[in-house]
Amino acid sequence: MSELEVVIEYKSTPQRVGLFIMGALMPLWAIVVPFCLGFFISMLLQAQAVPPLISAVVLTVLMAIPFVSIVIAAICEDDRLLVSKEGFSFPLLFLPMLKFRRERLWSDLSEARLLISDTQNQSKEKLPQGKLDLHFNSGGHVSIPLKSLKRSDLERLLLSLEVWGAQCRRAPELIAFHDQLQNENLGIDKLSYTQMWEEELSRRFSATAFVPLEPDRKLQNGRIKIVKQLAFGGLSAIYLAQLNEKDMVIVKEAVIPEGTDEKARDKAMELFAREAQFLIRLDHDQIAKVFDHFHEEGRHYLLLEYVRGQDLRQLVKQNGPQATVHVVKWAHEIAGILKYLHEQAPPIVHRDLTPENIVLNENGSVKLIDFGAANEFVGTATGTLVGKQAYMAPEQLRGKASTLSDIYALGGTLHYLLTAKDPEPLSESNPKDLRPDVPDALNELIYKLTSMEESDRPQSAVVVAERFADLRVTIGTGADNSNGKDNGKNGNKESNGKNGQEPGQ
Known part of the structure; x- marks a missing residue:
């Protein structure tokens, strides 16, 4: 919802019925009645003996029918509710x-x-x-x-x-209904009030967590207004916010707990600021723009572009395992994104390439919406590992993330898209074990992407992109005919952020 005007289609039953009737009667009120009106006027001009009262009534009726019909048709055809700032x-x-x-x-x-x-x-x-x-x-x-x-x-x-x-x-x-819709988009089942209360207590008073910002909280002297919390956990949170009272943005927050070693804190802040500067300079159509970074009241923030669409985890939760032709297309695009990141000087390692950080936008392409900089920041300061371990390469778990760690995470993400199951941590992914119709070539490539040893994986995103480009040609030309049957059942559906997301396609 970054635009300043939202167009909402409103199609009620009376409108549909009215528009159908007016369309069916159009020859009558648009052709026959005007013809009769012209004929009657010509009669009057030829001095035909018609009483004045009758003339007035007939003229009024014949002129009123087209006018009223046009008005009714316009009312029935107007099906847009416009919402702006x-x-x-x-x-x-x-x-x-x-x-x-x-x-x-x-x-x-x-x-x-x-x-x-x-x-x-x-x-x-x-x-x-x-x-x-x-x-x-x-x-x-x-x-x-x-x-x-x-x-x-x-x-x-x-x-x-x-x-x-x-x-x-x-x-x-x-408010409760709105929250329910968002939870359903995230694949979260409806919770009982007891569960919700227990989770709220755990969120607010857990010794290892911090208290997230509340809605309407303002940052940077009112420039940024928190709208709502999107996600939280451990020592970080993500918010939907409003920038300068108009544009919607994403705010990612990270907190170093009190009592952290001062040297570790300083090192974390230095790394965070340096990586944030790298991210701000990125310019790629399929990477969410990082606008700014700042710290306020002991908390550290990244300000990111708000991308409308549905993330890939939501998509799979709602629709199940995805068609291989779609997965290969998205894999090719993601490999291209990684190629761009890894070719920066110095190379940028994403560190958090997971289904929830990839959004399917409205044109059916994927877009990377988050970076692991905040996780790395907290991890450096606290000496703890922050992130989703099922998608972390062994070297990343040892604190030695490299560009090949992102390639490992890509393999794990593809495993999830094909099977609707998170990959086993610290293991090679083999989606064909769970889904026999996965093509051998695709299964073999995912297996190599998730090799335990860095030297056994494809050595660059360029190579990975080329492999998926070849697979797109192979699968797209029907070599994998067995997958045509799953396109309807498991294929993606169009959606508008959501987002959210709804999201994307």
């Missing part, structure tokens, strides 16, 4: 409820509520039966049926309410 522009259908003022400012919004009528009979977008109610201070309100919105559009609308409509009252059930 300034406010709303509602479809014409809502004019009577809004007292004929379709443009409304955020400052006019007084309350947003969610009314759920049936949770069992869900729409094809997996949304419950219900409606979103918006009430305005100057009078009027709108009721938006959930079934009239796409799931991704509803998520964007709810996020807009959270970001730009912060001054209005959002009902608790609306």
Whole structure:
């Protein structure tokens, strides 16, 4: 939602029916009635004896039919709800409820509520039966049926309410519903209140964790406003934030606990600042831009581009193992990204190449959205290992990460995409054991990528990219016909950040 205007499609049943009827009757009101009007006017001009009252009624009716038909068609065809930093522009259908003022400012919004009528009979977008109610201070309100919105559009609308409509009252059930949608996108099952309470206590009072920033917290003298927490764990957190009250960005936070050795702390800060400068200089279409780094009140931050789309872990959780033709395409693109990083001077080692750090954007390409700099920062300061061990090469676990460590992580990520199972830590990945239809050539390459010894892996991202380019040609031309059957079942679906993400394709 980095753009300043969000376009949300609104397609209600009355609109669909009305547009169908007006389309079916178009020959009548657009051709026949105007012809009759012209014919009647010609009769009057030829001094035909028609009583004045009848003439007036006939002319009024014949002129009114096309005019009213055009108005109804326009109302039925207007299916866009525009949401921007300034406010709303509602479809014409809502004019009577809004007292004929379709443009409304955020400052006019007084309350947003969610009314759920049936949770069992869900729409094809997996949304419950219900409606979103918006009430305005100057009078009027709108009721938006959930079934009239796409799931991704509803998520964007709810996020807009959270970001730009912060001054209005959002009902608790609306906030809970928004959180539920995001949890489902992340593949998190619904928790009981007891589980949620236990997790909240654990999060806030664990001796090894820190207390994350709360929504509306401002950083850098108000330049950055925290919107919501996206993830946290150990000594780091990731937030969705607003930059200069308009653009959405990602803030990654890392904290060194009190009592850390001063020498280790200084070394960590030096490495973090140096690597952040390298990351800021990167310019690649498939790498999320790093805008800035700073520290404030003992906490250290990276400011990153907010990329709309669905990360690959979400994609697999929702759709299962992916078609090999897709996996090979993404692998080729990721290898190209690693090639760019590893060719920097000095080479940049990502250190955290995992499914959740790769987003599938709206055009079907992948984009790298996070770096392991913050994890390395915490690890250097505390002497502990920070990261996802299933995707870490042996040398990285020993504190000696290299460019070949990223190649190992790529192999583990591909194993997950093909099997929906995280790879076994410290082992060569062999996805064919779990999924027999994986082509031998692809299985062999993933096995080599995840070799325990660095010398047994392909020695550069350039080589890896070339191997996947060859596989794309082989699989794309139908050599792996057995995988055509899984494209429909396990292929990716289009989605709008989410994100989030929704995400991507």
